Amino acid sequence: MRTLHPELPPIPSRADAVGEHLAGGGQVAAVLPVHYPRSLLRAFDLLPVEVWGPPVRDTQLGDAHLQAYTCSVVRSGLAVALAGGIDVASVLVVPHTCDSLQGLASLLLDLVPARQAVVPLYHPRVGGPAGTYFLAAELRAVYTRLADVTGRHPDDAALSAAIAREEAADARLAALLARQGSLPLGDRAFYTLARSREYLPAERFTPLADAALALPDAPADPAQVPIVLSGMFPEPMALFDAIAAAGGRVVGDDTACVGRRAYPAGRSDDPFVRMAERLVDGPPDSTRGSAVAVRLARLRGLVAARGVRAVLFLEVKFCEPELFYLPLLRAGLEADGVRSTTIEVDVTEALPHQAITRLEALLETVAP
Numbered sequence: 001m002r003t004l005h006p007e008l009p010p011i012p013s014r015a016d017a018v019g020e021h022l023a024g025g026g027q028v029a030a031v032l033p034v035h036y037p038r039s040l041l042r043a044f045d046l047l048p049v050e051v052w053g054p055p056v057r058d059t060q061l062g063d064a065h066l067q068a069y070t071c072s073v074v075r076s077g078l079a080v081a082l083a084g085g086i087d088v089a090s091v092l093v094v095p096h097t098c099d100s101l102q103g104l105a106s107l108l109l110d111l112v113p114a115r116q117a118v119v120p121l122y123h124p125r126v127g128g129p130a131g132t133y134f135l136a137a138e139l140r141a142v143y144t145r146l147a148d149v150t151g152r153h154p155d156d157a158a159l160s161a162a163i164a165r166e167e168a169a170d171a172r173l174a175a176l177l178a179r180q181g182s183l184p185l186g187d188r189a190f191y192t193l194a195r196s197r198e199y200l201p202a203e204r205f206t207p208l209a210d211a212a213l214a215l216p217d218a219p220a221d222p223a224q225v226p227i228v229l230s231g232m233f234p235e236p237m238a239l240f241d242a243i244a245a246a247g248g249r250v251v252g253d254d255t256a257c258v259g260r261r262a263y264p265a266g267r268s269d270d271p272f273v274r275m276a277e278r279l280v281d282g283p284p285d286s287t288r289g290s291a292v293a294v295r296l297a298r299l300r301g302l303v304a305a306r307g308v309r310a311v312l313f314l315e316v317k318f319c320e321p322e323l324f325y326l327p328l329l330r331a332g333l334e335a336d337g338v339r340s341t342t343i344e345v346d347v348t349e350a351l352p353h354q355a356i357t358r359l360e361a362l363l364e365t366v367a368p
Contacts, residue, residue: 004189008211011192014049014199018088021047021201027150029119030089032077032104033232034097034256034287036121037139037275039162042201043154044146046091050198051077052233052257053316053347065112066103071318072346073232074100078107081114091149092116096123097287098321117149125289127280135276143272159271167265167278169202172209174262181226181251181306184218187240190250194258195233224249225363228302230329231314232322233257238351239314239359246360247367248310252302255314260285286321295325296332303338309366311340312359316347339366 001010012020018028029046041048053073062078080086092114094105105120122138124131147153154162176183176194183190193212197205225248233255234240243250253259260283266274284290284298299311311333315322330340341362343355 002192004193005185005212005215007215009208011196011208012200012204017199017201017204018047018049022088027091028089029091029093030081030086030116031093032095032097032101033073034095034285035123035261035279035282036093036095037142037279038202039159039166039271039275040139040142040146041091041093042166043159043162044150044152046146046150047201048093048199049089050257051080051086052198053077053235059348065107069318070100070103071316072348073316073319074104076348078104078112081108081116082112084115087115089116091119091146093119093121095121098319100318100320117145119145119149123288124280127288127290131280132273132276135280136270136272139272139275156271159275163266163271163274163278165202165206167263169197169206169209170261170263170278171265172206172213173197173258175213176209177253177259177262179213179217180253181249182217182220183212184215185212187243187250188237191234191237191240191258194253197261198257221249222368223247225310225367226251226306226308227363228252228254228299228306228308228311229314230254230299230311231256232316232319234314235345235347236349236351239355242351242356242359243312243363246356246363248359248363252306252308254283254299254302254311256285256287259283286325292325292328296329299329299333300336303333303336309338310362311338312362313340313342315342315344317344 003010026045026047029041029048031048031050038048053076059075059079061082062075066075096102108114108118124134227248227250229250263278263282266277268274284294333340341358343358
């Protein structure tokens with residue numbers, strides 16, 4: 001348990017959440033990044049626990065099966081799986097987020113069998129009706145696979161109830177993001193709360209978020225430089241200590257693990273179509289093939305709404321979906337007079353000193 005604010009209840013750890021769910025007779029699904037239908041897993045009484053490149057320093061078990069230029073999220077995830085670090089899970093969900101994760105799914109299915117049932121999930125690279133139709137059909141196939149693994153067959157009523165819980169939790173996440181710069185929480189505490197969505201069931205996350213949203217706004221500190229954080233996910237969390245030490249504050253989020261997963265409510269009465277709508281209509285994301293112009297418009301909207309003078313792109317080394325977008329995104333921001341910088345990290349390592357220097361230089365150039 002961790003307490004983020006004197007007036008907030010403590011947040012359960014991953015181990016606590018997993019233990020409670022297993023004690024209640026449920027099962028666990030380990031899930032790799034980024035987008036997947038939480039509500040479908042929960043309808044099967046599977047608790048999704050996400051694996052975003054845990055801080056494993058020795059990735060040799062994974063490295064032995066992967067190219068040297070594979071991103072550290074995949075290398076670390078495979079190392080953890082092979083070392084037994086996710087043995088508590090009965091299902092391993094691998095979304096087709098990128099070629100590296102797709103390759104990992106093939107590896108675990110055909111060459112290095114996992115201890116869990118491996119469930120790949122294929123995402124459309126287009127939106128609109130075509131993308132929704134494709135994804136709804138894919139989710140029905142995943143339903144069949146989960147039914148085979150668990151022996152459960154949740155009906156439409158159970159699916160709809162799970163969807164309602166997840167939509168409520170995502171609405172709270174969106175509300176937290178809307179107040180990111182004003183809540184009386186430091187950056188590390190804010191992201192600890194927001195990222196607890198990665199492992200807490202919706203019915204545990206929602207009251208925690210409500211408690212945070214009930215806190216009064218904190219007065220703005222004119223000495224702090226407001227920035228937007230973009231990239232896959234903020235690891236290592238020491239990044240936030242470095243931002244605070246350099247006089248910055250994150251007031252807007254465009255990360256794949258938080259801001260790009262504030263999914264809207266669905267519209268259809270068909271639970272599979274509704275789940276597909278939520279993912280397809282989510283915020284623009286490089287891993288779903290969103291247009292560069294749409295991603296840039298989202299960043300510009302965050303910059304304008306939050307009074308931001310700089311954007312920090314924190315990227316995982318070798319993350320091709322993100323890196324392909326960066327030149328045009330940065331050029332668009334520069335044309336608006338918004339400074340930016342890119343920090344590449346390996347999630348199995350500590351935050352490099354060079355990254356701290358880049359961050360300090362960015363904040364110095366835009367400080368009042």
